[in-house]
Amino acid sequence: MQVKETRNEGLKRGYQFTLPAADLAATVDAKLKEAQPEVEMKGFRKGKVPMAMLKKQFGQRIMGDAMQDAIDGALRKHLEESGDRPALQPKVEMENGETWKEGDDVVVNVSYEALPPIPEIDLSELSLEKLTVPAEEAAVTEALENLAKSAQSFEDRRKGSKAKDGDQVVIDFKGFVDGEAFEGGEAEDYPLVLGSNSFIPGFEDQLVGAKADDEIKVEVNFPEEYGAPHLAGKAATFECKVKAVKAPKAAEIDDELAKKFGAEDLDGLKKQISDRLEQEYAGAARQVMKRSLLDQLDEKVKFDLPDALVEAEASQIAHQLWHEENPEVHDHNHGNIEPTDEHKKLAERRVRLGLLLAEIGQKAEVTVTDQEMTQAVLRAARQYPGQERQFFEFIQQNQGAQQQLRAPIFEDKVIDHIAAQAKVEEKTVTKEELEKAVEKLDEL
Structure with missing residues (x-):
């Protein structure tokens, strides 16, 4: 040859x-x-x-x-x-x-x-801040109050009281379209919380101010995209009989509430909430530190990029953003989407950092274990309830899908490796300060 x-x-x-x-x-x-x-x-x-x-x-x-x-x-x-x-x-x-x-x-x-040669970088020159947010008592109290609301009960209001937004009305109702009752449009002793938006738009609003024993005709229109095609877009009348008006009563914040949420007592529930909040804060703080790390790498390291990789990444970014701006379109029959200069600039950053992280990870012998992949597959399978078996078979037979699950695990492990070599300063901040730092992540 x-x-x-x-x-x-x-x-x-x-x-x-x-x-x-x-x-x-x-x-x-x-x-x-x-x-x-x-x-x-x-x-x-x-x-x-x-x-x-x-x-x-x-x-x-x-x-x-x-x-x-x-x-x-x-x-x-x-x-x-x-x-x-x-x-x-x-x-x-x-x-x-x-x-x-x-x-x-x-x-x-x-x-x-060809993939470019990746220049060496002294990771010890990177300076990072690790933000820490303790679970403040006010945040724990707010979470407890929300749990109490979610476990609320309803008590009868005084006779003659008018229903308010947030109240529960117990009703009998029967629905008619074009003067004819329709299947599924009838119920007795139905507990409806006003403002829950669980019924057709406009239905609950017309029951605000109703009293027990009132008979009310509710006039609404089924949405155009309603699940039952024979009712979609149709005008409907519901004959309603109000049998009771009940006020919400939040559960008491006590040991009994704690037991409802799997804790032994109130102190145990507070500890669970505190741990969960600090875990959430730690996750957000990690994203802030990761952005700082990537920004520094992007600033320190420059090298030529393969045009094909940049063009493919720019097209993917443009396609993804187009679908985010047009959520009603679920297929790909929308013609060509031309990447903008902004898409190409972001693509260059992603390709550069992707190649750099891959090189650092390879030299550090970073690998994704079988156990880590199994956990990733199980997490992803939860998004397809009832179709888990088909999902597992799809992953087993599709190398591209496996790579999509493996890539973020590999990247996170490389980030951890880099952070371990960098100079890291721990800093305690408030929840509000962390939220502001997270908001800045959207600026790129």
Whole structure:
């Protein structure tokens, strides 16, 4: 195999591989000779089929395999010798493919963008702040009050009291569309919390001010996107009988409330809340520190980037942001979305940092364990209740999906490795100060 360099500009590489016809023919003959002892053909004993007949019967297929093996081997050898790591799968084109005939040399053009050399960085020069927020008593109290509200009960208001927003009304109702009762539009002793938005828009508003024993006609329109197509967009009338008006009563903040939420007593519940809050604060503080770390790396390290990787990342960013701005579109039948300069700038940052973190992680021998992958798969499977088995099978059979789960785990472990080498100063801040720091993360 003869190899000639045709391009070497920045990260772009081009090579022409020439496989002499004589070498190809020799390879085909060798493969046919190797297979001859096992070949059976009508009219010939096993292993006695003439080479001419073997070549006529199997020559084209074996020649194709031989060409592919030769090209793959030459490319593999070239990459080993050059040390190049292609950013994407190399492009391989046969130059004389349309005119090639047996007896001609095979000429193949190979092109790719090489991954750039990643410069060394002294991680000890990085300076990071690790923010710590203690769970303040006010935050614990607020969480307790919210739990008490979620465990609230309802007590009858005084006779003749008008229902307020947040009250519970117990009603019988029957719904009509075009004067006809419809299936599923009727219930008795239904406890409806006003302001819960659990009924059709406008329904609950018309019961505010109602009293026990009132009979009220509620006029509403089913939403255009309503789940039942025969009711979507239709005007409806509900005949309602108010049987009781009840006021909300928050649960007492005591040991009994604690037991409802799995704690032994109130002190135990407070400890659970405090631990959960501090865990949430620690997660937010980690994101702040991670952004600072990535910003410093991005500032310190510059190197050429493969255009193909940047373009692919910019397209993905543009596509993702377009869907966030158009949440009603769930498919991809929306035409081409052209990345902006802002998308390309963000893509360059992501590609640069991705390559840098990969290099640091590889040198530090950072790996993702089977146990970590299993936990990631289990977490992801919870998003598909009832379809867990299909999800597991999909992950097992899809290398790309596995990589999507592995990548963030690997990145977090590399971040931890870098932070362990950097100068880290612990700083205690308030919840409000942490919230402001988190808000700044959206500025990029």
